[in-house]
Amino acid sequence: MILEINSSFAFKLGDQPTDNLLQFEAAALSDQKVLSAKTHVSDPEHFTRVPAQDEVGERIWVRAKGECKVQYEARVEVTRKAFDIGSARLLKPHELPGHAVEYVFDSRYCQADRMQNFVADRFGKYTGGDKIVAISDWVAQNIAYEPGVSSAATTAFDTFGDRRGICRDFAHVVIAFARASAIPARYTSCYAPDVEPQDFHAVAELYIADDASEDGGSWQIVDPTGMADPAKTVKIGIGRDAADVSFMTTFGFAQFRNSSVDVREAA
Structure with a gap:
């Protein structure tokens, strides 16, 4: 089963640089393969990836100020077996x-x-x-x-x-x-x-x-x-x-603007 994912969210930070920990990308696992992925974060002063809890997926440290928008798209193949x-x-x-x-x-x-x-x-x-x-x-x-x-x-x-x-x-x-x-x-x-x-x-x-x-x-x-x-x-x-495992954890002032998620089976 191949799924196509498009998600985005936006938030406003203060005038001073603020650290934010984000987690919104599909994890690479034995029963789900990330075939392609693209992540865009608008104008960060700092962007780095770190392993997430139990090394399932990754978190992203973003340090930014002002308006910030995150966009993500991916194609993921799920091969998870049925379990009774x-x-x-x-x-x-x-x-x-x-x-x-x-x-x-x-x-x-x-x-x-x-x-x-x-x-x-x-x-x-x-x-x-x-x-x-x-x-x-x-x-x-x-x-x-x-x-x-x-x-x-x-x-x-x-x-x-x-x-x-x-x-x-x-x-x-x-x-x-x-x-x-x-x-x-x-x-x-x-x-x-x-x-x-x-x-x-x-x-x-x-x-x-x-x-x-x-x-x-x-x-x-x-x-x-x-x-x-x-x-x-x-x-x-x-x-x-x-x-x-919040998709956004901020360590300072942040005003959440909006989010959008679209997930569908590939044609």
């Missing part, structure tokens, strides 16, 4: 490899400790991948997708109480529920053609037993919004939650 989560086995905590362990801990937006009683009562009867399916289904059925109702301060516990949010919030609740069950879960930013309205998207990834993997497990996409088919999802980056 429902029939998979869950790894016990002592079986987890080191790189997955940090993703069972609480993080800024995903307070798993506050979810433990609910998760035990609601999902304790499930075993294996059926627990993950039940968690995703619960979020899909009990949280309304409503743009504009959450903010950068909204946590998984807030969304759990309000019962509404956007893709970021849906992913945070799945992650918190999974971690409350001792299942490693991480936040993944991505592009997908069926996202409506088109925008930067977010899904959860859970670490599940996988006999085909050298370390006994693999990260599998879980999207309770139903808008991201793993076979048509292009990953940008990963982190403990949204704080780790």
Whole structure:
């Protein structure tokens, strides 16, 4: 599956040079190949790339002032194989490899400790991948997708109480529920053609037993919004939650102007 991506966003900085950390490009991974890509940032004083979280994708340091516009276009081939989560086995905590362990801990937006009683009562009867399916289904059925109702301060516990949010919030609740069950879960930013309205998207990834993997497990996409088919999802980056993988983090004054995302299957 080849996807064509065109995205852009603009922001205004102050009169003094300001550092900004950006992450919006498709990551080069074993199951997605970047066939071509072009990135343009208007008039930066400094531009450099650094490895992103767990070396999934890259971040870009941009130091600039005044008006700044970012444009990105790419063609990416996704070769991700289908994975039956429902029939998979869950790894016990002592079986987890080191790189997955940090993703069972609480993080800024995903307070798993506050979810433990609910998760035990609601999902304790499930075993294996059926627990993950039940968690995703619960979020899909009990949280309304409503743009504009959450903010950068909204946590998984807030969304759990309000019962509404956007893709970021849906992913945070799945992650918190999974971690409350001792299942490693991480936040993944991505592009997908069926996202409506088109925008930067977010899904959860859970670490599940996988006999085909050298370390006994693999990260599998879980999207309770139903808008991201793993076979048509292009990953940008990963982190403990949204704080780790924002497409723009600024270290000074910044006024966000606009953004545009267009993702489609190649003809």
